[in-house]
Amino acid sequence: MIVTRSWLNEFIDLSGVSDEKLYETFNAIGLEVDSMEKIEIDPKVVVGKILSCEKHPDADKLNVCKIDVGSGIRQIVCGAANVVDAEYVAVATIGTVLPGDFEIKHAKLRGVESEGMVCASSELGLPETGKGIMILDESIGELEIGKPFGAYPCIADTIIELELTANRGDCLSIYGVARDLSAALNIEMKPFEYKQEERMKLGIARKMDLHTSGEMDADLRYKLATLQHVHSSFLIKLRLAMVKAEADNPLAEILAYATHTTGVILRMYDCASFCSPEEEKVVVSVEAHAEGIIHVHANGKHISIVGVSQSEESKPTVNSREVLIEASYIHPDLLAEAVVNEKIETDDLYYKTSRGSNSDLGFGLGYLAYLMEHNTEVECYEGSMDVEVEREHEKVLVDADEISDIVGMEIELSKIAVVLQKLGFDVTAMNDHQLATKVPLFRHDIKNIQDIAEEIVRIVGINNIPSKPLVFSEKKRLNETSSRYSAKKDLRNRAVGVGFYENISYVFSEKEVLERYGFETTDEALALANPIAEELNTLRSTLLVNMLQAIKRNVSYSKKSIPLFEIGAVFDAERTQTEKIGFVFAGQAERESVTNAGKPPVIDFASFVGKLGGVIGHFDLVPCTFENGLIHPYQSADIVIDGKVCGFVSKLHPSVQEHYDIPVTFIAEIDFDVLMPKHINAKPISKFQGVYKDLSVVIDKNIRYYEVAKVLNGLDLPLLKESYPVDIYTDEKLGENKSLTIRFFIQSMEKTLEESDIEHVMDAIMRALQENFGAELR
Amino acid sequence: MENLEVKIVQADSLEALEKVRIELFGKKGLLAAEFAKMKDIPGPEKKAFAQGLNEKKAALQQAFDARYEVLKAEAVEEMLKAEELDVSLYGTLAQKGALHPVMETMDKIIDYFVALNFSVETGGMIEDDFHNFEALNLPKYHPARDMQDTFYFKDGGLLRTHTSPVQIRTMLKEKPPIRMIAPGTVFRRDYDVTHTPMFHQVEGLVVDEKGKVSFANLKAILTDFLQYMFGDVDVRFRPSFFPFTEPSAEVDISCIFCGGEGCRVCSHTGWIEILGCGIVDPNVFKAVDYEDVSGYAFGLGVERIAMLMHQIPDLRSLFEGDIRLLEQFR
């Protein structure tokens, strides 16, 4: 919503209010100022009167004018075609500095002396009012020759753009904004008085019939008028340009101006579009189609839906001679709900009607009549044809204590009463601490005591409310979610500690890509209905695909080592949300440095897994049971934590690596839930010394260590505390076999070990390996 | 005997000194030979001879010890020197990664409210109309519910457009008093320089008996919170409108870039809009069947705060895993 200072001034005297104060007040009452622009015009730009205007002897497109600028008569050459229609104009006299540091000097144009410039609006920093120079008229005030143009308040105006919140339809007009200011600044509104001149034709009933059918939700008021010589004033054009309102003919300009001023929804229909010369009467029939949807027909032709749209043919043009004028009001909630439900197309005015327009139809029509009278030769038929709906005004009982509790400071009932009255509420005192209010229709957003409290807060001033800490009951509020957050934070910090960067990617992925790599996607019936882009058209079921994209981008930024991790939501086909942690590591395993002579090793399985361990703690690796297109079939594993498979680690499949055009990459994805910290009880520690023993055996090449470990872990040997592989060896002589060296730690809780104890353990181990794998001692 | 001391002093290595030691103090050394002469010394002179010889031995021992200390120190120094490194070559080897600035900002926000004994609550990203809109006083035809802004699923589900549904779920699950924050990922169907389809919010809610929770309380906590986040800034409250709070306000801080003088970041106003808040609308309480309660709520965008705090110019870069950005936060 754009307003201007001088326009507001028509309804509220702002002479004692500075622009700064205005800015502050708007923000304080919740009408956020988006921008504020003060128009400044060099005082050397003055009102001039064109005394004569002749064609330039040597240039077709130029005119030579004699202009009275108060201090004398100047000869000025003008290039604008419309100068021939002008009498009063704005003249930049010699010495004027125009915006852009353009100074007006004596000039010779094609041999003719020119002492100044006749100005177009944009040349003075005003918004564009149309082609050519400004043709001034008395709408800006009395035209005094030689008076500085900027001395007219409506010219050197302040243009203020307000960002209105969705509930403030009442401020979608100059009048409405002025009303809010009046309450905030404690300045009385100027009454708008208008008496139509005695130029009336016949009574309207002689020329028009009005029929209604169905339950009426809208207030309507119709007038009929005949017009001639329609034009709109310079002020109307200028102000519409200032508030960026569009209108393509003088009649539309007048309508737009009246609506912007009063907030009343006004439409005009060209009678010729529905009423043939033979038809004597305009017959308007108003039909309720559904709740909130009211169609208007004139002489059988559809002309509008109240508050929503108007048929193109019925819109008046410069040639319209007889017009039907309509003012309407419909409750915005009713209308908005109906329009959404019925999916009806809407026009520009709908923005105002759906947010709440002014229900004072008389004011709107009066203001329009006043404008028309000053700009056209108009004759109205006497009276109007009305549809009026009985409306219940919202009533709220306001208790001063309750308001004080909500706001958090003592507010007296009398103060509340004053604020509400200024805002246009009817107020009746009930007792010492309560009053009853009747909410005006234009504040349809106000329904309860808290809405009233908001009004009080706005006008009393939010910054005048003291801060007060809340006293709150003591209670433990740590819960599962907070523990999860702190666990997550620890984990993230560990990941950072081993060199990973935290990644955030969208929870969307591209369906086609997920499918290509064999990941599940949301079932069709549950799929995203309105994705924003092809590459974000489904919910992700893995973090890794998006992370590969991040690798690709980093490669393009010349990054050689790309370690990323992400904790985030993934969704299965049924759209169940779970949380996973993903790791990717591409390229160099470490930085280039003197320690690696500038040729760092590329990330490999062992160092990737080592880094993972630094983040998520101990895990076991067994052959991979996951299946997807990213996995390398011979360098991949299930990650087992506490006996449960909870994710996988793999080298990225070389064909995918090639497709993304990225260096060697390792990936892992793990269910986040299993990484939550667990309770641990300490085991007793032996006081006796233990021994390390190595055992080298020859076994079949294809036996995996996890199988060996399973056998070793299953042995009933209390003295065997730990075993782990330390060497693996193959050569031609071993053929289909390999040599495996395992280190054992043997220790007793009760005594110092004797040689025979150790032998017993090692024998048992060797026997088990022989029985299970046909192992032989090397 | 005099040149023996010279021999000690002239020994130029521990090995040379050891040779001197054997020559002097060894079983077959010079001193031993001198002492052996004792038996041939007549009784009355024996004492003086022994005393002289002991003094000589002590003097030699002292000279030897001193020389040994010197040579030992030299040897250690030599050994250390042999291990000398140009340590300045290795300063850049550290391989720490970095937390994402958005997540790190979220942590900082959560820390504040947990310290004030707020519980942390969470909820799913996929929501239904009731919890995301209806219960929050956003009826179907509300202007804030433009289809353009919300991601819908074919079965009518939607991606939550704010973390407010967590408030509703928590209120349905628990009884007042409630004091909670809900940090989380939210979605709007918007994608341009200043909008991403996904971003993060932290939402707060406090509910207690009717008459207890006021706008003044909201001012107190948010002012303190913003000064915790941004340091010594001015905090301004402006009336605003949200369907689920009434009265509502937007909160600004004095521009951290120009100190309120006006600059490009604050559009020359001196203020930066930072969060929205208000007193919970009675319709919200009605939707969860709460009676005789009062409460406040607030919500803030984590990306916006992170970008302001760290002067990150480009919103979209936050979702690209761009190491050039992330490595600055090591």
Ligand SMILES: [Zn+2]
């Ligand atoms: Zn600034």
